[in-house]
Amino acid sequence: xxxxxMKSEPDVYSIxxxxxxxxxxxxxxRNYQARNFMxxxxxxxxxxxFYHSNAEPSxxxxxxxxxxxxxxxxxxxxxxxxxxxxxxxxxxxxxxxxQIEYVGTFKKTVSLADLKQQKDLKDLPVLQKGSRLSVQPxxxxxxxxxxxxxxL
DNA sequence: GCCAACGTTGGC
DNA sequence: GCCAACGTTGGC
Numbered sequence: 001x002x003x004x005x006m007k008s009e010p011d012v013y014s015i016x017x018x019x020x021x022x023x024x025x026x027x028x029x030r031n032y033q034a035r036n037f038m039x040x041x042x043x044x045x046x047x048x049x050f051y052h053s054n055a056e057p058s059x060x061x062x063x064x065x066x067x068x069x070x071x072x073x074x075x076x077x078x079x080x081x082x083x084x085x086x087x088x089x090x091x092x093x094x095x096x097x098x099q100i101e102y103v104g105t106f107k108k109t110v111s112l113a114d115l116k117q118q119k120d121l122k123d124l125p126v127l128q129k130g131s132r133l134s135v136q137p138x139x140x141x142x143x144x145x146x147x148x149x150x151x152l
Numbered sequence: 153g154c155c156a157a158c159g160t161t162g163g164c
Numbered sequence: 165g166c167c168a169a170c171g172t173t174g175g176c
Contacts (some may be wrong), residue, residue, distance in 0.1 A: 130174095
């Protein structure tokens with residue numbers, strides 16, 4: 001089993017939305033490295049730190065898990081979607097996404113400031129300068145520390 | 153709103 | 165295959 005951190009802007013899709021919907025396809029990822037993590041390395045059952053970016057405060061808001069392995073992201077075929085990809089076709093999809101399922105919401109978001117205070121988390125990818133990747137692997141140790149900080 | 157960091161594109 | 169220009173991300 002692996003552990004991940006996935007970013008979302010809560011104005012677009014928050015942990016509360018995921019709780020409401022129970023599951024969601026993680027559509028809209030348009031970065032090759034993030035895509036490759038989803039297609040090659042993620043498996044159902046993997047656990048996910050749900051990270052709110054561009055938020056007040058930004059930080060880890062809860063836990064989800066991978067419920068279905070990667071399939072073609074349908075939004076790339078939709079001309080009306082902001083995620084439309086002209087170079088993709090149903091025969092040759094370019095973008096993929098996994099389905100994730102709600103697990104739990106932290107009592108209080110573990111903010112970036114909280115994360116930075118933890119010496120044991122100094123190597124956490126999301127804390128590194130210029131870290132923009134929206135799907136990142138995290139170690140089991142880091143996952144457990146953050147889960148505990150979040151009260152789960 | 154600013155801007156540093158990073159990814160992608162496209163001319164050559 | 166290089167690299168300048170451009171677009172995006174995301175903290176502050």
